[in-house]
Amino acid sequence: MADKRLLVPLSESVTVRQTVGYAVRTAMSESAELHFVVAVPYDGDVPGGQRDVEGGRRLLERALAWANEDADGSCPPIETAMLGRDELLFGPRDYAQAFAAYAEDYDVDRVILDPEFQPGVTAPMLQPLERELEAVSLEYEEARVERPARHERLVGTGSVDRYVATFGISLVFYLILGDPTYWFDLVTGVIVATIVSLTLAQVTFTVPPQKLQSPLRVIRFSLYVPYLVFEIVKANLAISLVILHPRMPIDPKMTRVNARVRSGLPLLALANSITLTPGTLTVRANDQRLVVHTLIASAREDLFEGSLERAIRFVFYGREAAATATPRERGDTEIIGGEES
Template identity: 55%
Template sequence: MAVERLLVPVEKSVTLRRTVGYAVETALDSAADRVEIHFVAAMTYEAESPGGTESIEEAEELLERLTVWAYEDANEEAFDVETAVIGTDRYLFSPRDFGDRLADYADDHGIDLIILDPEYLPGSSAPMLQPLEHQLESHGLDFEEAPVEPARRSGQLITPGGASRLGALFAVSFGFYLVLGDPTYPFDLVTGAVSGLIVAITLSHVTFSRPPTLRQTPIRALRFVVYVPYLLYEIVKANVAVSIAILRPSMPIEPRMTRLRSTVWGGLPLTTLANSITLTPGTLTVRANDQNLIVHTLIPDAREDLFDGGLERGVRFVFYGRDAARIPSPRERDDAEIIGEEER
């Protein structure tokens, strides 16, 4: 069985998201029977150095994010993703150091092609006497630079990919509005359409990391249809729990501010999760920034459900597929906490 292996060295950059998309497209266009994409993060200092452990954790978190992005772009088409953090056993300083370490990894794993993020500058604080490409070339490795550019703001309403962004966000906003209202009531239909159009015009450029495709959108729509009954169930369950807490003589209400680091990325998935939490009685999303959510919880049961990550798992299923739904819960990842609990 023919296997093709792609290596993508990664670090945080403005073009990383698009580089991942290009790597996935390259994998899906391959004629090989099976394709592997290897995302590799190289450390710039030893693991034992001050702050090393934190940086390794950040690298692993970035690799986890890239894995979700890759499966999201692949839309469940078959390929394998491997991740690794390299350079923890020795100090990496110059492009030569990085090139040698990447070459070692490529040799060990039979890499056929290296795809470089155009903004990938490992060890950028070091004098760049020779570019990384020169080092890879000296090792006889095949590589190419991903033909991607940083996202640019545009004053045009319809840009390349803008129509699909606009239409997709309008459909999601309009559908979500009708879930809360009455789809048989003309007033709700009109106000929902107007609200959805306003949201689509103002937020379509920042909601999607890449234009939705005809291949992805219908599948996500079907997943969303599956998700809505689950969301309604959670809303009803939370209503009952809050009502019981209010009606009990002891009034077991314990309002707390909680912090949740979610495993969803991108404007639309994070917005969907934040709104789903807010729609569930007993929880209110106060702030959403990147992956971080600040949520007010009214009763312990609401807090436990939040930490168990049911809604987060459902949103991951909608946007990233079944594999992403298996990611551990915030409680299992130790990504949820009560703010100020230590002082109490």
């Protein structure tokens, strides 16, 4: 029986082979047991909601073969597991909690992280994951591997697609609040969308937009637009009542919400939707964390109930993802400014 247990999350990255080798050498030197795990993110456009479960199994099989090759006949004990098949994994916090639950179940001592860990999402997430592992008090170390040099063109087909997609999304959001038949709104909308696409296109999409296209997603987005307009009208009425009230009972507070959507386009859509709704203003969006200024209590309640978050999950991940718990029920809300802070 090994005295130590090391958890090694695997993904299809450029350094996964080296990470396995580092983990094997570490386990042999410490007489430790290895636990190779693959976490599968939620994807509502894939049957069953999970992305490439079979690919995860193949990766575990390859990792076992690499471990036996590196150990040269004296391989340490190895366990394998698939995580997230019965959960909704959207971002770093969800992965950290899944790893922490596994570590508690199997008495894991620490985690060995692939420096290019990329669990089926659109970009490596090591630094955000490290912060979340610290938050759940799970010890970790980064595998000492050589990262390959990256040579990417500054401008290419993927870049053009990003600019065009960001321009289109920004223009649509702008015209939701304006009049698409009025020339002034059209001109100013084009100007604003151009500025947004030039400054934010490369951070909005971490993969070319054509890889994110889905007919179902387009249909769901067409259903989301009238819902967003309804929320905007409802919030306008609530703000108007407060303004017309003799005592004007505003209750401004800064709040934090940990949203269960992935960073990139879903997070951008949620942050913009919150800002478009009167009474709430997104001040900062970092990974899955949103810092939002709320002007009145009802706006704060709506934010904590997560109606817009559920709608965005419906657009990007499908009906099942929209049915998950609210931010308040998950304990993902916090007032960080105002009298209660």
